Amino acid sequence: MAPSRAGAATPSFRRRKSARRSAATRPSATPARRSPVAPAKRPASYWVVAGIRLDQELERLRGLPVFADGPLADGRPDLKVRRASKRPNRVGFAVPSEHRLQVTSYPGIRPGDVLETLLHELTHLHVGRAREAHAWHGRTFKATLARAMDEAYGVRGVAARSTLHGAYAEAIERLRAQAQMELDLSA
Numbered sequence: 066m067a068p069s070r071a072g073a074a075t076p077s078f079r080r081r082k083s084a085r086r087s088a089a090t091r092p093s094a095t096p097a098r099r100s101p102v103a104p105a106k107r108p109a110s111y112w113v114v115a116g117i118r119l120d121q122e123l124e125r126l127r128g129l130p131v132f133a134d135g136p137l138a139d140g141r142p143d144l145k146v147r148r149a150s151k152r153p154n155r156v157g158f159a160v161p162s163e164h165r166l167q168v169t170s171y172p173g174i175r176p177g178d179v180l181e182t183l184l185h186e187l188t189h190l191h192v193g194r195a196r197e198a199h200a201w202h203g204r205t206f207k208a209t210l211a212r213a214m215d216e217a218y219g220v221r222g223v224a225a226r227s228t229l230h231g232a233y234a235e236a237i238e239r240l241r242a243q244a245q246m247e248l249d250l251s252a
Contacts, residue, residue: 111146114170114179119146122180126187131213135191142166142190156230157182159189166190177237182230184213 112120123144127137136142143165152171156178159166166186168179188210195205210233214220220236 114146114168115174115176117176117179119144119168119179119183122183123187126184126213126217129213129216131209131216132187132191136161136164137187137191140164142187144168146170157186159186161190161193164190175234175238176241177234178230180218180237181214181234184217184233185210185230188213 109118112118123141126132127141132138142159143163145165145167147167147169149169149171152173153169155169156171157166157168166183166189168182168186170179188206189201192206192209194200195203197203197205211221211223214223214233214236218237219240220233223232223236
């Protein structure tokens with residue numbers, strides 16, 4: 066008689082669990098703090114997404130008054146640019162404990178999208194996990210992001226009720242189009 070499916074899976078599960086347990090006790094298994102990658106170590110084209118130089122924009126945003134009393138003022142976070150062939154579900158992420166963030170470039174991304182994503186993830190590094198309901202996107206995060214958007218791009222009064230990216234991107238795009246129209250009219 067063949068062993069039951071559950072009975073066959075149990076020994077391999079135990080082996081995997083014990084292998085994980087022994088790996089966790091090895092000194093080499095402890096994660097090392099990642100060293101930040103300096104912009105000079107990558108070609109300039111690596112940092113360009115939708116015409117925005119992310120390394121330069123990151124440095125500018127770090128200097129905002131809203132971030133003056135946090136970890137962004139102390140050091141440059143490790144920024145990684147991921148290139149995707151289609152729009153991903155997650156356009157960026159931040160790991161406050163490792164002081165790093167990632168922004169994803171995809172076909173059709175607009176400057177407003179990438180600027181919103183970069184500032185959103187920098188806000189995560191600044192705020193971290195708040196001790197409140199909705200720890201990642203709660204009141205503290207939303208208030209800090211709103212203040213940062215105002216200081217960085219002059220975007221005010223956006224009701225970003227959801228954690229999805231896009232509400233601020235639309236406002237940034239409108240302001241960029243308005244500024245371009247003013248430049249065209251003055252020429």
